[in-house]
Amino acid sequence: MAIDGVQLLEHIQTPALIVSRGQVSFANAAAKALLGAHILGQDVRIAIRDPLAVSVILSESGGTAKVGGLSVGGSVWEIDCKPVGIGERLVTLYDLSVQVSVARAHADFVANASHELRTPLATVLGYVETLMNPKAGGDEATRERFLKTIRHEALRMQSLVSDLMSLSRIEAIKHEVPSETVDMVVLARETAGEFRTGGAVTVTANCEHAPIAGDRGQMAQVLRNLIDNAIKYGKPGGAVQVSLEATNTGWLLIAVHDDGEGIAPEHLPRLTERFYRADTSRSRAAGGTGLGLSIVKHIVERHRGRFDIASRPGSGTTASMMLPLRKD
Template sequence: MAVEGVHLLEHIQTPAVIVSRGQVSFANAAAKALLGIHIVGQDVRIAIRDPRAVAVILGDGGGNAKVAGLSVGGSVWEIDCKVIGIGERLVTLYDLSVQVSVARAHADFVANASHELRTPLATVLGYVETLMNPKAGGDEATRERFLKTIRHEALRMQALVSDLMSLSRIEAVKHEVPSERIEMVSLAREVGGEFRTGGSVTVSANCEEAPVLGDRGQLAQVLRNLVDNALKYGGKDGVVQVSLEATNTGWLLLAVHDDGDGIAPEHLPRLTERFYRADTSRSRAAGGTGLGLSIVKHIVERHRGRFDITSRQGSGTTASVMLPLRQD
């Protein structure tokens, strides 16, 4: 390959190597960072230890091949080989890891969502078919019990669809920074008041006002999800405490605490994953969708904030949100 061409390859960010008669005769900086500086002068079968890739590189016509784990475990790379002379090949490497990871995440999400919908739907269909039988459907007590179950499962599906739509809307605007002035103390008191019939919710603040730049509907959803979770999984007849603290460093700390049984440490890192539940049977019985904390995390990230959950078994759970205060 001409000297000018080699010089150009040295300045591109895509890993590129030249293979001459089965040996690596040149590697640009990106390739050395990926495969190691020792690859220059090395047999290509040792430099790239993948039979399919080597077959393409040493073949007569060039071509493409996918290689797994070239950089780190789980990574996926595409190797593109071009014949540039007799016994000489230009090999470029493209990182497909992000695309593959996103595609896998989407596939997992669809599979999980389908499973979550299939379970209550199967229950509804089973009970409806039973009620269509004159013997079961004619018994008033049985009919009432079955209809309550059908209603419960239908509400679960409705909540799941609603949460899925919320996630979709949040992701659609996640790169748009919210710009509306939202006063969080009054919003917290307003949302806390919505739960008068569902449990005891107290709201306290170290300031009269705590303005942030945000999306009012989404921030209200954060508060509702956290308070709802605290009421569902907190101790029986316990009090859910919502506190707001404006700090002198320009942040608002919003915390929602319950007096429940707490969460085992191994569950804490995964609580914001979609459909993850620390207690599956309890969550479903309470009508949970497994998406509430994932929604909270996405909204907080859109607002350039931070979200964390701390818990000790027997001492309750605290969900904390930090948001940047509006600097007037």
């Protein structure tokens, strides 16, 4: 390859190699960062330890091949090889990890959503078929018990569809920075006032007003989700505390604390994953969809904030978020 061509390769961010008669004769900075500086002058079969990739690189016509684990475990790279002279090959490497990860996440999401809908739907169909039997359907007590179960499962499906649509809408506008002024102290008190059952919801604040640049509907949804979770998983009739603290550094800390059993440490990092539940049976019995905290996280991130969950078995759970206060 001409010298000016080699110089050009040195300045591109895509990892690139020139392989001459089976040896790496050139590697740009991106390739050295990926594979190590020692690959220069090395046999390509040692530099890239993948039989399929090596066979493509050493073939007469070149081609493409996918290689796993070049950078970190689980990463996926595409190797593109083109002949550029007698016994000389230009090899470029493209990181497909993000695309593969997104595709896998999408497939997992569809599978999980289908499973979550299939379970209550199977229950509803089973009970309806039983009620269609004159013996079961004619018994008043049995019919009432079955109808209550059908209603419960139908409401679960309705909640799941609603949360799926909500998550889809949030993701569609996640890159749009909200501009409406929302007073979080006022909104927290209004939202807490909506909860009349399950225990006392108290709101404390170190300021009268805490304006942020936000989407009022989405922030109300965040507070409802967190308070609802605190009531569901706190002690029966227990108190839920919502606290707001405006800091001198221009941030607003909002925390929702319950006095429930708490959550084991191994579950905490995964609680905002879609459909993840620390206690599957209890969550479903309470009508949870497994999407609430994922929705909260997406909304908080859209508002340029940070979301966290702290808990210890026997000491309750605190869900908190840091949001930037509006300066003007």
